[in-house]
Amino acid sequence: MDTPLELLQQRLDYRFRDPALLQRALTHRSFGSGHNERLEFLGDAVLNLTVSHLLFERFGESAEGDLTRVRAHLVREDSLHRAALQLGLPQVLRLSEGEARGGGAQRPSILADAAEAVIGAVYLDGGFDAARALVAALFGELILGTSVDAWRKDAKTELQEWLQARRHPVPEYHITATRGQAHAQIFEVECRVPALGRHAVGEGRSRRAAEQEAARQMLELLLAQG
Numbered sequence: 608m609d610t611p612l613e614l615l616q617q618r619l620d621y622r623f624r625d626p627a628l629l630q631r632a633l634t635h636r637s638f639g640s641g642h643n644e645r646l647e648f649l650g651d652a653v654l655n656l657t658v659s660h661l662l663f664e665r666f667g668e669s670a671e672g673d674l675t676r677v678r679a680h681l682v683r684e685d686s687l688h689r690a691a692l693q694l695g696l697p698q699v700l701r702l703s704e705g706e707a708r709g710g711g712a713q714r715p716s717i718l719a720d721a722a723e724a725v726i727g728a729v730y731l732d733g734g735f736d737a738a739r740a741l742v743a744a745l746f747g748e749l750i751l752g753t754s755v756d757a758w759r760k761d762a763k764t765e766l767q768e769w770l771q772a773r774r775h776p777v778p779e780y781h782i783t784a785t786r787g788q789a790h791a792q793i794f795e796v797e798c799r800v801p802a803l804g805r806h807a808v809g810e811g812r813s814r815r816a817a818e819q820e821a822a823r824q825m826l827e828l829l830l831a832q833g
Contacts, residue, residue: 612626612629612630612699615694615695615696615699616629618693618695619694619741621729621733621737621740621741623729623732624732624733628646628728628732629728629732630701631643631646631724632646632721632724632725632728633696633699633700633701633724633725634700634701635700635702635721637702637705637706638702638703638706643720643721643724644720644724646724646725646727647721647724647727648727649727650722650723650725650726650727650730651682651723653730653735653742654682654723654726655682657738657742657743658742658746660739661742661743661746661747665750669755672765674755676755677753681753684715684716684719685715686749687718687720687722687723688718688719690722690745690746691718691721694745696722696725697712697718698712700712700717700721722745726741729741761819761822762820762822762823762826763818763819763822765822766778766798766822766825766826769829770800775800775802776800776801776802778798778799778800778825779798779800780796780797780799780821781796781799782794782795782796782814783796783797783808793810793811793812794811794812794813794814794817795809795810796808796810796811796814796817796820796821798818798821798822798824800829805825805828807822807824807825807828808824809821809823809824
């Protein structure tokens with residue numbers, strides 16, 4: 608009869624040369640020494656590199672900022688929690704009696720950390736190709752089902768964050784003109800960044816659309832100047 612660890616390796620589609628590594632990846636710090644935190648640290652790096660590579664291949668023409676946003680969505684705790692459940696990690700985690708009684712085996716943060724630790728253990732035991740295959744199996748469908756546009760921030764948000772990261776005040780928006788009849792008006796909005804002495808103009812069929820276009824124009828202006 609297969610043991611729980613043997614069944615887990617079947618689900619991983621990977622057999623450990625050093626089973627102690629897998630055991631360590633499944634050991635929460637509450638259990639005692641030899642816990643999985645160092646493997647979690649390593650697995651996080653391997654996961655980010657592998658997902659970055661997969662996204663680079665999937666969205667070859669996308670900008671760095673867009674890829675970064677998609678990656679952040681994919682490697683968050685919620686996704687790792689689902690991966691841990693897919694692998695059946697709640698049944699094989701090693702926890703202290705108190706942590707186990709408190710429902711630790713179902714806690715998303717503990718499961719997410721364990722999933723990263725397992726990835727780190729596979730990397731140490733079998734190298735990058737083995738770890739990459741595991742990450743692709745766990746996240747490949749999610750990557751295929753997502754799109755860059757789904758996680759792209761609107762221009763106003765992106766401009767505000769760009770300015771705040773450089774300690775500049777938020778931009779100012781003012782309607783400078785409206786044209787057309789009431790049912791088909793065109794709004795013209797100016798976006799100003801007084802601290803930088805810059806302004807840009809956008810048009811749209813609503814004030815919001817015009818503000819977004821003005822922000823987009825401003826972003827292009829600021830990014831072009833470096």
